Amino acid sequence: xxxxxxxxxxxxxxxxxxxxxxxxxxNDQVKIGINAPKHVEVYRTEIYEQILEENKQASHDISSxxxxxxxxx
Amino acid sequence: xxxxxxxxxxxxxxxxxxxxxxxxPGFLDEKDFIILSLSKNQIYSAMQSVTTPLLAFVVVxxxxxxxxxxxxxxxxxxxxxxxxxxxxxxxxxILTCEDPFENTTTNLQAPVVINTSNHRAKQVILHNTNYKxxxxxxxxx
Numbered sequence: 723x724x725x726x727x728x729x730x731x732x733x734x735x736x737x738x739x740x741x742x743x744x745x746x747x748x749n750d751q752v753k754i755g756i757n758a759p760k761h762v763e764v765y766r767t768e769i770y771e772q773i774l775e776e777n778k779q780a781s782h783d784i785s786s787x788x789x790x791x792x793x794x795x
Numbered sequence: 796x797x798x799x800x801x802x803x804x805x806x807x808x809x810x811x812x813x814x815x816x817x818x819x820p821g822f823l824d825e826k827d828f829i830i831l832s833l834s835k836n837q838i839y840s841a842m843q844s845v846t847t848p849l850l851a852f853v854v855v856x857x858x859x860x861x862x863x864x865x866x867x868x869x870x871x872x873x874x875x876x877x878x879x880x881x882x883x884x885x886x887x888x889i890l891t892c893e894d895p896f897e898n899t900t901t902n903l904q905a906p907v908v909i910n911t912s913n914h915r916a917k918q919v920i921l922h923n924t925n926y927k928x929x930x931x932x933x934x935x936x
Contacts (some may be wrong), residue, residue, distance in 0.1 A: 776905070
C-alpha cells in the first residue's frame with residue numbers, strides 16, 4: 723500500500739479526476755472530502771461489506787419457507 | 796425457456812428483464828434479473844437471476860411494511876438510471892428470510908431502485924441514513 727502523510731487542508735489526486743482532501747483530523751478521527759466523477763461510487767468500506775454480506779445471506783435457499791410465505795401476511 | 800429457483804422452467808419476455816449495469820454487491824457479474832411473484836397476495840416476489848437459475852432473492856415493496864420509509868436518490872443514481880419522472884420509479888427491498896418466517900428482516904439501507912420506463916435497476920446503498928440492513932418486517936408480540 724502506498725502511504726502518504728498529509729496535513730489538514732492538503733489533498734491527494736488519484737488519476738485525472740479523483741481528489742481526496744483531508745478536511746480535518748482530530749485524535750483518531752479524520753474528515754475526508756472526496757471529489758470524484760459521478761460514475762465512481764464511494765462508500766464507507768464497512769457499509770459496503772455489510773451490504774455484500776447481507777446480500778449473500780439473502781440469497782440462501784428459502785424453499786422450506788415458501789409455504790409460510792405463500793400464505794402471506 | 797429459462798430455469799428458475801422457485802418457479803421451475805418458465806418463458807420470459809425480454810421486456811421484463813431488469814438490467815443492473817454493475818451487478819449488485821457480492822454478485823457483480825449478475826446483471827439481469829426478473830421479478831416473479833411468490834405469493835397470491837403479491838407481497839412477496841422473487842428477484843430471479845436470468846443467468847444463474849439457482850440465484851434468486853426474495854423482495855418486497857418496502858412501503859407495505861414500513862409506511863413512512865423514505866429516502867432521497869442522489870443525482871448520480873438518477874443519472875445512471877436515467878430517471879425522468881418519479882412516477883417511473885419502483886422500489887423493492889431485499890428480504891433475509893429466517894426460519895421461523897416471523898423473524899425475517901429486510902434491508903432498508905440498500906433498496907433496489909428500478910426505472911420502469913427503461914428497465915434499468917440498481918441496488919442503491921444509502922449514505923447518511925438511519926436505515927439498516929436488518930429491519931424485522933413483523934412487529935413482535
